[in-house]
Amino acid sequence: MEIKLFTLKLGLLFFWCLWFSIVFLTNLFEGFRVLRVVPITWKFASHNFKPVAQATAGYHASLWLPRFLFSGILLWQLLAVIYFARATILSFYGWTAGRGPANAAFAVGLSLWAAFMIADEVFKEYDTQRSHVLFFIAQLATLLALHVLPS
Numbered sequence: 001m002e003i004k005l006f007t008l009k010l011g012l013l014f015f016w017c018l019w020f021s022i023v024f025l026t027n028l029f030e031g032f033r034v035l036r037v038v039p040i041t042w043k044f045a046s047h048n049f050k051p052v053a054q055a056t057a058g059y060h061a062s063l064w065l066p067r068f069l070f071s072g073i074l075l076w077q078l079l080a081v082i083y084f085a086r087a088t089i090l091s092f093y094g095w096t097a098g099r100g101p102a103n104a105a106f107a108v109g110l111s112l113w114a115a116f117m118i119a120d121e122v123f124k125e126y127d128t129q130r131s132h133v134l135f136f137i138a139q140l141a142t143l144l145a146l147h148v149l150p151s
Contacts, residue, residue, distance in 0.1 A: 005149050005150060005151070006151075008149070009091070009145075009146055009149065010088065010091055010092060012142050012145065012146065013084060013087050013088040013091055013102060013105070013146075014088050016080075016084045016105070016109065016139070016142065017081065017084035017085050017087075017088050020077055020080040020081045020084055020109070021081050021085075023046070023077055024074065024077040024078055024080075024081050025044070026044060026045055026046035026048075027046045027048055027070075027073065027074055027077060028074060029042060029044050029045040029046070030045040030046040030047060030048055030049050030070075031049065031070060031071075031074060032045075033045045033049075034049050034067075034070075048070070048073075049066065049070050051125070051128065052066045052069055052070050052073075053066040055119075055123035055124075055125050056069065056123065058123060058124065059123070069119075073112075076108070076112050076115070077112070079108050080105070080108045080109050080112060083101070083104055083105035083108045083109075084105045084109070086101050086104075086105070087101035087102045087104070087105040099146070099147070102143070102146055103143075106139060106140075106142070106143040109139050110136060110139055110140060110143075113132050113133075113135050113136035113139065114136065116128075116129075116132040117129060117132050117133060117136065120132060
């Protein structure tokens with residue numbers, strides 16, 4: 001039973017590591033598309049820059065603002081990848097879903113969703129807020145599972 005629960009916990013950490021990695025890479029290539037480093041027809045891109053630009057345009061913001069915000073999102077997502085990878089690796093080699101590294105990883109992930117939810121309110125992006133709330137809940141449920149399930 002312990003091995004099965006350990007495998008589940010490790011799998012959950014790995015899932016979030018993999019998910020954030022894919023999200024980061026598609027957003028990175030979206031940034032490359034915007035900068036014309038890769039062709040505009042590049043398929044492995046998130047297309048998330050345009051909604052950021054449209055949201056800030058509602059306030060007649062300068063053109064640098066969506067680029068700054070998108071860069072911040074990229075850095076935050078990279079930080080989440082690093083922290084989830086660290087938590088996964090340390091848990092695997094320690095044969096325990098390490099609470100310290102996992103807590104740090106989830107703090108980065110949950111704070112990203114919280115920041116998105118606040119930005120959704122500021123920029124009146126209520127259509128996207130639902131998905132951000134759902135990701136926040138999913139990550140919080142995963143963190144609770146890691147703490148509630150026996151080690």
